[in-house]
Amino acid sequence: MDSIIDRRVFFKIAATGVAGYFTSPMRIFAQTVTSDSQAKILGTARSCIYILLPGAPSQIDTFDLRVGSWTPQNFAPETINGIDWPNGLLPNLGAQFSQNQFSIIRSCQSTALVHPLLQNWNQIARNPISATGKIAPNIGSVVALELESQRKSGQKLPGFLSLNGGGSLAGPGYFSGKYAPFDVAPSAGGLANLSNPDGQAVFTARYNMLVAADAALRTVPSPYGTAVEEMSDFYSSARTMMYDPAITNVFRFSTADQQKYGNNAFGNACVTARNVIAADLGTRYIQITLGGWDNHQNIYAANAGIYRPAGQLDVGLGNLIADLAAMPGSGGGTKLDETLIVVKGEFGRTVGNITDRQGRDHYFVHSTLIAGGGVRGGRALGKTTPDAFYVDDPGWSEQRPVYAEDIAATIYSALGINYTTVRHDDPLGRGFEYIPTTTGYPGKPIEELFR
Numbered sequence: 001m002d003s004i005i006d007r008r009v010f011f012k013i014a015a016t017g018v019a020g021y022f023t024s025p026m027r028i029f030a031q032t033v034t035s036d037s038q039a040k041i042l043g044t045a046r047s048c049i050y051i052l053l054p055g056a057p058s059q060i061d062t063f064d065l066r067v068g069s070w071t072p073q074n075f076a077p078e079t080i081n082g083i084d085w086p087n088g089l090l091p092n093l094g095a096q097f098s099q100n101q102f103s104i105i106r107s108c109q110s111t112a113l114v115h116p117l118l119q120n121w122n123q124i125a126r127n128p129i130s131a132t133g134k135i136a137p138n139i140g141s142v143v144a145l146e147l148e149s150q151r152k153s154g155q156k157l158p159g160f161l162s163l164n165g166g167g168s169l170a171g172p173g174y175f176s177g178k179y180a181p182f183d184v185a186p187s188a189g190g191l192a193n194l195s196n197p198d199g200q201a202v203f204t205a206r207y208n209m210l211v212a213a214d215a216a217l218r219t220v221p222s223p224y225g226t227a228v229e230e231m232s233d234f235y236s237s238a239r240t241m242m243y244d245p246a247i248t249n250v251f252r253f254s255t256a257d258q259q260k261y262g263n264n265a266f267g268n269a270c271v272t273a274r275n276v277i278a279a280d281l282g283t284r285y286i287q288i289t290l291g292g293w294d295n296h297q298n299i300y301a302a303n304a305g306i307y308r309p310a311g312q313l314d315v316g317l318g319n320l321i322a323d324l325a326a327m328p329g330s331g332g333g334t335k336l337d338e339t340l341i342v343v344k345g346e347f348g349r350t351v352g353n354i355t356d357r358q359g360r361d362h363y364f365v366h367s368t369l370i371a372g373g374g375v376r377g378g379r380a381l382g383k384t385t386p387d388a389f390y391v392d393d394p395g396w397s398e399q400r401p402v403y404a405e406d407i408a409a410t411i412y413s414a415l416g417i418n419y420t421t422v423r424h425d426d427p428l429g430r431g432f433e434y435i436p437t438t439t440g441y442p443g444k445p446i447e448e449l450f451r
Contacts, residue, residue, distance in 0.1 A: 034431075036420040042450060043416035044374025045340040046330075048143065049273050049286045050411070051317065053309070053345040054119050054168045055293030058360050060351050060388050061086060061306055063367035064106045070354050072300050081378045089310050092318025093369075100378030101321050101336070102371030103449060107382025107391045109401035110347035113362035115294070116168070118346035118404075123170035123287075125408035125443065126436045135426060137173035139408050140285035142434060144179040146417045147284045155282030156240050156247060158182040163269035163288045174427055177230045181287065186268040190252035194242050207239060250279045262315040266290045270316035274323050277335055284415070290316075293345060297357035305359075317343065321371055340373025340414045342407060351388040365391060368407060373414050375449045396448045398441075405443025409435045413445035 060066040065084040076088030124136040144159025162181035172180040222228040261267030292309035324336035348366030382395030412419040426432040435443040
């Protein structure tokens with residue numbers, strides 16, 4: 001079942017009946033799991049927010065700034081923590097960087113330059129057209145499965161929440177639909193289908209009648225197979241989220257918050273992510289999508305080009321980091337200390353002078369922002385050559401560029417998940433590695449970020 005759970009479908013099903021999904025025991029295949037017991041696992045974070053920037057931002061205009069004749073005056077470059085920063089373009093993030101709230105990896109590299117391929121690759125930590133790429137789950141689905149055993153009573157939200165996922169969102173692969181991303185388009189009014197138009201009493205009576213009527217079909221194992229079992233769990237979980245003020249409040253936010261975060265879809269997603277982390281209702285992985293970066297032409301056009309998505313990122317992410325840093329965590333630190341934030345595009349953009357179309361095309365080298373979750377902030381890891389064409393210093397122990405597989409291994413390790421895990425429950429019978437080891441550059445956690 002390679003599905004993505006759309007909010008409207010989720011509650012439409014629940015409101016019309018049949019029978020917890022996210023709170024039920026895992027039911028994929030009978031399994032054997034192996035891993036390297038000697039692998040060092042960091043375990044510095046409780047949750048992860050992964051912000052995907054489809055379209056691919058220009059690294060030399062953002063996180064690996066190169067000032068040249070092409071640089072707009074209003075970029076207002078400044079030196080912050082020893083690196084050039086476009087403070088006119090990203091002032092809020094510049095302030096957070098000066099306060100050591102995040103670090104930058106400037107030695108990232110992609111293996112291809114095709115948007116759909118690399119967007120998927122970054123989410124599943126492998127080549128999508130490889131054998132296991134065809135069945136691979138989203139990193140968030142792996143996190144949801146691995147951390148399900150830590151779920152507490154009353155935690156009703158799914159383990160994996162997607163905000164503004166759109167067409168680039170990768171699903172659960174061969175994993176149970178229980179671990180699919182629950183995709184929401186946030187708005188200040190919250191989720192629209194948390195109640196039934198006929199009222200709670202009428203809905204509950206109808207729901208209970210339906211549960212009783214087809215109970216024999218929803219046994220485990222069901223005579224109609226795992227798809228029916230999963231759908232039954234799905235209905236049940238949707239039901240538990242209805243008429244629950246805690247769930248309702250997570251997805252609502254004030255006009256003041258909406259304005260503070262930029263009054264746009266990305267800002268709404270950042271407010272919601274903040275609320276979800278603060279509420280601690282079972283979600284451990286949040287993926288947010290912010291597109292608009294594919295600036296092949298007119299990259300410096302006023303109020304368009306790179307300015308539009310960069311402005312949204314700056315305000316939304318800057319406030320998300322600040323708010324999480326101000327919230328007490330469960331272990332004596334802050335919510336930011338407990339939450340790993342990863343921000344990256346699928347690849348980079350060409351460097352030097354802009355093209356005849358006044359834009360930048362696709363390029364392999366790029367940068368990643370990483371914050372919280374035990375990361376030591378205020379640093380730039382790795383560097384590119386003066387012209388930004390190549391990775392000059394990888395900045396970490398593997399002495400090679402950082403790939404998507406390394407970012408995934410870092411996420412797993414920070415969350416306490418053994419990134420060397422191999423599941424022997426895959427339908428191909430090959431053994432599913434969380435991080436592939438046969439690529440020529442087996443993914444490894446970037447431990448230098450945490451030192």
